[in-house]
Amino acid sequence: MTNDNSPQVDARIEAALAADTPAGLVDAVMGKVFARWVSAPSSIGEVYVAFTRDGMQFLRPRGDEEIAEFTRAYRERFARPLMSAEKAPAGLLPALHGRPSQTLAFDLSALTAFERSVLEVTRRIPAGQARPYGWVAREAGNPGAVRAVGSVLARNPVPLLVPCHRVVRADGTPGEYIFGAAQKERLLRAEGMNLDEVVDLAGQGVHYLASDTTNIVCFPTCRDARRITPRHRHGFGTVAEAVEAGYRPCRHCRPAA
Amino acid sequence: MTDVAEERLRDALTSDLDAGFAKVVRVHSGVMYAVARGVAALPADAEDLVSEAFLRAYRALCGYRPDRIAVLDLRPWLLTILRNTARNAARDAGRRPAGPPRHEPTEHDLAEGVAAPDPVCRAEQQETRHGLGVLLAELPEVQRTAVVLRHAFDMPITEIAQVMNVKEGTAKSHISRGLQRLRVLTAAQQAVASGRRGR
Numbered sequence: 001m002t003n004d005n006s007p008q009v010d011a012r013i014e015a016a017l018a019a020d021t022p023a024g025l026v027d028a029v030m031g032k033v034f035a036r037w038v039s040a041p042s043s044i045g046e047v048y049v050a051f052t053r054d055g056m057q058f059l060r061p062r063g064d065e066e067i068a069e070f071t072r073a074y075r076e077r078f079a080r081p082l083m084s085a086e087k088a089p090a091g092l093l094p095a096l097h098g099r100p101s102q103t104l105a106f107d108l109s110a111l112t113a114f115e116r117s118v119l120e121v122t123r124r125i126p127a128g129q130a131r132p133y134g135w136v137a138r139e140a141g142n143p144g145a146v147r148a149v150g151s152v153l154a155r156n157p158v159p160l161l162v163p164c165h166r167v168v169r170a171d172g173t174p175g176e177y178i179f180g181a182a183q184k185e186r187l188l189r190a191e192g193m194n195l196d197e198v199v200d201l202a203g204q205g206v207h208y209l210a211s212d213t214t215n216i217v218c219f220p221t222c223r224d225a226r227r228i229t230p231r232h233r234h235g236f237g238t239v240a241e242a243v244e245a246g247y248r249p250c251r252h253c254r255p256a257a
Numbered sequence: 258m259t260d261v262a263e264e265r266l267r268d269a270l271t272s273d274l275d276a277g278f279a280k281v282v283r284v285h286s287g288v289m290y291a292v293a294r295g296v297a298a299l300p301a302d303a304e305d306l307v308s309e310a311f312l313r314a315y316r317a318l319c320g321y322r323p324d325r326i327a328v329l330d331l332r333p334w335l336l337t338i339l340r341n342t343a344r345n346a347a348r349d350a351g352r353r354p355a356g357p358p359r360h361e362p363t364e365h366d367l368a369e370g371v372a373a374p375d376p377v378c379r380a381e382q383q384e385t386r387h388g389l390g391v392l393l394a395e396l397p398e399v400q401r402t403a404v405v406l407r408h409a410f411d412m413p414i415t416e417i418a419q420v421m422n423v424k425e426g427t428a429k430s431h432i433s434r435g436l437q438r439l440r441v442l443t444a445a446q447q448a449v450a451s452g453r454r455g456r
Binding site: 013021022025029032033 | 274275276278279282283286287289290291300304305307308311312315316319408436439440443
C-alpha cells in the first residue's frame with residue numbers, strides 16, 4: 001500500500017491507471033532492440049549471419065569460433081544486442097551459395113553513403129564475372145576513390161551476400177580478400193570464371209574484348225564477351241582504343257561510364 | 258520490483274551482456290511503456306521511444322565495467338534514459354513545424370484541480386472515443402508519470418523523485434495533484450454517463 005499519505009485511489013482511477021500495455025509489447029520491443037543471428041552453411045563453409053528487421057547486417061565465418069566471439073565483434077561494430085533467431089530469413093540460404101535473392105534485404109544503416117554505394121554496385125556483379133576496383137569506384141560515383149573502394153570492401157560487413165570477391169585488380173589477378181586471397185580465387189573458379197584466361201589476356205595487355213559481329217566491347221568476363229568466337233574476337237588495352245576502332249561499350253558490363 | 262529480482266538482473270548482465278539485456282527488456286518494458294505513453298502522442302510512438310531508450314541503455318552498458326553494473330539501480334536508470342531520450346526527440350521535433358502544444362494547466366488550474374477548458378465536454382468526447390484509460394492523457398506529463406509510477410507500479414517516492422529529477426516533496430505534490438485531477442475527471446465522466454442514461 002502507499003506510504004505517501006496520498007488519498008485513497010478509488011476504483012475508477014485504479015482502472016484508469018491499469019495502463020493499457022498492448023499485447024505483444026515485449027515482443028515488439030525485443031524485435032526493435034535486438035538483432036538476430038543464425039549459423040548457416042555457405043560456399044565458404046559454416047558462417048554466422050546477423051540481421052535486423054531491415055535486413056542482413058553482418059557475416060563472418062564460423063570456423064572454430066564460439067558465438068560469443070561473433071557477438072563481441074558484432075557489438076563492437078554495431079552496438080546492438082544479439083539473440084539467436086529461430087530460422088534463417090527467406091532468401092538467405094540460397095544467397096549464401098551465390099544464388100542472389102530479390103527478397104533478401106540489407107541493413108547498411110551503420111555505413112557511410114559512399115560505403116553503401118560501393119556495396120550496392122558490388123552487389124550487382126553477376127556470378128562468374130569480375131570487375132576491377134576502378135570500375136566500382138566509377139560506378140559508385142567517385143572515379144578517383146579506387147583505393148578507398150579496396151578499404152571499404154576489406155571491411156565488407158556482409159561478404160558473399162555482397163560478392164566483394166568479384167572485385168579484382170586491374171591486371172586481372174584476384175587481389176586481396178577479406179577471407180584471404182586463396183579463398184577469393186577458389187570462389188571465383190567455383191563460380192565458373194576462367195581466371196587463367198583473364199590473367200593471360202592481361203599479360204598481353206588485353207583488358208577488354210570486342211566482337212566485330214556486334215561491334216560491342218566488354219570486360220573479358222562479361223557474359224557477352226564469353227560468347228565471342230575466336231575469329232571475331234579483338235582485344236584492347238583501353239576502352240578508348242576500342243571506341244576509336246568503332247566499338248561501343250557494352251550496356252551490361254558497362255566498361256566505360 | 259524486488260531487490261532480489263534487480264540483483265538477479267544485474268548478475269545476468271555481468272555474466273552475459275546480451276542474454277542479460279534480453280531479461281532486462283522483458284522485465285522493464287511495461288513500466289517503460291507506461292511512462293513513454295505520457296510523452297508520446299500515439300501508442301506506436303511510445304513503443305519506438307521505449308525501443309530507442311533501451312538501445313541507448315545497451316550502448317551505455319557496453320562501456321560499463323562489471324563493478325559499475327553491480328551497483329546500478331536498473332529501473333530508475335532506465336526510466337531516466339527514457340525521459341532524456343524523449344526530451345531529445347521533442348527538441349529535434351521542435352526544429353520542425355509541429356502540431357498544437359500539449360495542454361499545460363495554469364497554476365490556477367493546478368490549485369483548483371479543474372481541467373481546462375471544460376472537463377465535462379472533454380471527458381464526454383474522450384469516453385466515447387477510447388474509454389477510461391484516456392483520462393490519464395488529460396494530465397500534464399509530470400503528474401501522469403508520477404501517478405502511474407506510484408500507483409500502477411508501486412514505486413517508492415525516492416525513486417520517483419530520482420527518475421523525474423525533482424525533490425521528493427515535488428514528486429509527492431505531482432502525485433496528489435494528479436490524483437485530484439483524475440478524481441475530477443472521473444466524476445465528470447460519470448456525470449456525463451448518467452446524464453446520457455437519463456435521456
